[in-house]
Amino acid sequence: MSPRIGVVTFPGSLDDRDxxxxxxxxxxxxxxxxxxxxxxxxxxxxxxxxxxSYGDYLRCGAIARFAPVMEKIVDAANGGLPVLGICNGFQxxxxxxxxxxxxxxxxxxHFICRDQKLRIENNTSAWTNSFEIGQEIVVxxxxxxxxxxxxxxxxxxxxxxxxxxxxxxxxxxNGSRRDIAGITNAAGNVVGIMPHPEHAVEExxxxxxxxxxxxxxxxxxxxxxxxxxx
Amino acid sequence: xxxxxxDVKLKPEILDPQGRAVMGALGRLGLSGVADVRQGKQFVLTxxxxxxxxxxxxxxxxAESLLSNPVIEDYSVRVEA
Numbered sequence: 001m002s003p004r005i006g007v008v009t010f011p012g013s014l015d016d017r018d019x020x021x022x023x024x025x026x027x028x029x030x031x032x033x034x035x036x037x038x039x040x041x042x043x044x045x046x047x048x049x050x051x052x053s054y055g056d057y058l059r060c061g062a063i064a065r066f067a068p069v070m071e072k073i074v075d076a077a078n079g080g081l082p083v084l085g086i087c088n089g090f091q092x093x094x095x096x097x098x099x100x101x102x103x104x105x106x107x108x109x110h111f112i113c114r115d116q117k118l119r120i121e122n123n124t125s126a127w128t129n130s131f132e133i134g135q136e137i138v139v140x141x142x143x144x145x146x147x148x149x150x151x152x153x154x155x156x157x158x159x160x161x162x163x164x165x166x167x168x169x170x171x172x173x174n175g176s177r178r179d180i181a182g183i184t185n186a187a188g189n190v191v192g193i194m195p196h197p198e199h200a201v202e203e204x205x206x207x208x209x210x211x212x213x214x215x216x217x218x219x220x221x222x223x224x225x226x227x228x229x230x
Numbered sequence: 231x232x233x234x235x236x237d238v239k240l241k242p243e244i245l246d247p248q249g250r251a252v253m254g255a256l257g258r259l260g261l262s263g264v265a266d267v268r269q270g271k272q273f274v275l276t277x278x279x280x281x282x283x284x285x286x287x288x289x290x291x292x293a294e295s296l297l298s299n300p301v302i303e304d305y306s307v308r309v310e311a
Contacts, residue, residue: 059299066296095299102301109247149244149302175245 002029003219003228006043008073008089010035010064014051015086015198022198023047026215038068044228045082045126045218046073048089050142050196060103060145061091070096080225082126082189082218087143090182090192099183099192100158101150106143107175115207116141116195117169118181121162125188126221128165130213137166137210141173141195148176148183148194158183165191189221232281233310234289238298239270273297281309 005028009016020030031043035053040046053064064070070092077083077098085093093099106112117138120131131137150158155177158164166182174194182193197211222228240246246268253267275289290307298305 058296062296062299094301100301102299104244104302105247107245107247109251147245151243175247 002027003044003222004029004031004042005215005218006031006033006040006046008033008035008046008048008069010051010053010067012052012055013049013088015049015196016051018196019047019049019086019198022201022211022215025201026212027219028215033069035064035067035069038072040069040072040076040081044222046076046084047198048073048083048085048092049198050087050089053088053092056088056145059091059095060088061093061095064088064092065095074098077185077190080187080189080227082221082227083191084127084214084218085190085192086196086198087146087194090194091145093190093192098190099185100154101148101183103143103145103194104147104149105145106147106173111142111144112146112173113140113142114173115139116173116181118166118195119169120166122165122184124162125165125184125191125217126225127191127214127217128184129220130217136169137200137213138208139195139197139200139211140207143174143194146174146176146194148174148180150177155180161186166193166195232277232279234275234277234281234286235308235310236273236275236289236293236297236305237270237308238273238293238303238305239268240303244302271297 005023007020023030120135167179197214200206200211249267249269293305
């Protein structure tokens with residue numbers, strides 16, 4: 001039986017369908033989760049998709065953090081459940097304090113949409129173990145508030161512990177500190193990334209299929225950590 | 231009825247591209263001598279009944295957990311007469 005990967009839909013989520021499709025192509029079973037349902041339906045891992053949850057009113061991810069499903073997700077993530085936050089999902093993970101720092105308005109103020117080159121810098125997290133360290137990948141990027149910020153102490157801590165999972169290459173598209181595109185928590189089960197690996201899983205629709213590695217990594221991690229039977 | 235005002239502003243070390251864009255417009259409108267512009271948010275809460283210490287503590291808790299993100303923002307709470 002394939003591992004069950006939950007994909008949460010908030011009011012205003014855009015990329016939940018693509019995330020579910022990426023889960024399926026990666027070899028998992030996609031399970032739809034609803035923001036107002038405080039039940040994780042026994043999933044083995046969770047994806048928080050991109051979009052504009054609750055209209056991104058107040059701050060991106062700020063209201064989604066208090067959705068009934070998120071309270072369960074925070075507890076489960078602290079217990080080791082793999083959670084991947086993409087774009088708006090990354091913002092929600094920061095607002096939930098599952099990941100340090102915050103995502104702020106792009107320094108140039110423009111919404112940006114492009115195919116973005118990244119360098120993978122951590123291949124031990126639950127969502128990046130399929131990659132090689134230093135591997136360069138190209139996935140779509142689309143955000144208005146993607147500038148990663150944290151204080152210098154936090155940035156040094158992330159670097160020192162190898163918790164930067166991916167960095168922007170060639171161009172820093174949003175003013176992120178130290179070109180950070182994605183990070184993980186200390187345990188390696190929670191990952192946030194601003195670009196969109198779920199849009200790069202099929203040759204027909206994506207610039208590459210480089211994004212698939214995130215969705216195959218978690219299956220490997222679930223087996224390795226004994227969270228699902230082989 | 232009482233009114234409680236919560237002001238939220240970016241911490242000084244956080245870049246404020248919105249404030250910078252506003253500052254660019256000021257020059258074009260002929261206002262010179264402005265060294266910096268920082269953009270913030272203000273929430274005005276209209277409260278049924280009187281404000282007591284317990285209510286004010288609740289509002290401070292909400293200001294810290296929802297209305298602001300302490301990673302990047304500072305907040306202040308004041309009661310308007």
